[in-house]
Amino acid sequence: METGPEYKTLIEAEQIQRRVREIAGLIENDYGDSIPLFIALLKGAFIFMADLSRHLVIAHEIDFITLFSYGQGARRNSDVGMINHIRSNVRGRDVIIVDEIVDTGHTIAHLVKTLQEHGAASLRTCTLLDKPDAREIEVRLDYVGFRIPDVFVVGYGLDYRERFRNLACIAELTTESRRALNS
Numbered sequence: 001m002e003t004g005p006e007y008k009t010l011i012e013a014e015q016i017q018r019r020v021r022e023i024a025g026l027i028e029n030d031y032g033d034s035i036p037l038f039i040a041l042l043k044g045a046f047i048f049m050a051d052l053s054r055h056l057v058i059a060h061e062i063d064f065i066t067l068f069s070y071g072q073g074a075r076r077n078s079d080v081g082m083i084n085h086i087r088s089n090v091r092g093r094d095v096i097i098v099d100e101i102v103d104t105g106h107t108i109a110h111l112v113k114t115l116q117e118h119g120a121a122s123l124r125t126c127t128l129l130d131k132p133d134a135r136e137i138e139v140r141l142d143y144v145g146f147r148i149p150d151v152f153v154v155g156y157g158l159d160y161r162e163r164f165r166n167l168a169c170i171a172e173l174t175t176e177s178r179r180a181l182n183s
């Protein structure tokens with residue numbers, strides 16, 4: 001297993017690419033007749049959304065939204081807020097929420113509720129990573145890339161204090177390295 005000084009690779013870049021292609025295939029099978037609207041969460045899902053979009057051969061639309069459930073670092077907070085409005089008209093649309101990781105579930109649960117209120121015709125959820133052991137609220141996940149243990153991960157869009165988003169792999173950030181980055 002490849003290791004850097006600060007992190008340990010959990011999922012290799014090639015594995016991620018293979019899985020994203022598979023998820024695109026599943027979505028294509030499910031949405032052949034409609035033009036789904038993807039609503040992806042910034043900042044973390046920007047790379048996943050870009051790769052997913054490039055693999056999709058069906059027509060689709062993309063929008064981005066910023067929510068927050070964490071403060072600066074890795075503090076958990078069930079108080080989810082929305083920073084910018086949903087620009088797209090979601091009424092009557094087949095919406096797919098795209099997140100990079102579902103942890104406590106509060107973020108995605110909040111967005112599901114909001115989009116239902118906005119009148120989406122159908123709503124599905126898609127996440128690259130799922131940490132089921134960390135869940136505090138039940139959410140239905142329709143497309144999941146990988147289930148991972150309850151460890152703090154970075155890379156492929158995921159950050160720790162805005163760092164490591166550029167890693168092509170998903171890596172575990174050790175407690176020691178987090179401590180070092182904090183000091």
Ligand code: IMP
Binds near residue numbers: 102103105108159160
């Ligand atoms: P939830 O509301 O607890 O499900 O948190 C979801 C958000 O928290 C994700 O979209 C990430 O931005 C962030 N998050 C949760 N776990 C991690 C992690 O292991 N690394 C980096 N960010 C994380």
Ligand code: MG
Binds near residue numbers: 042045099100101
């Ligand atoms: Mg996020």
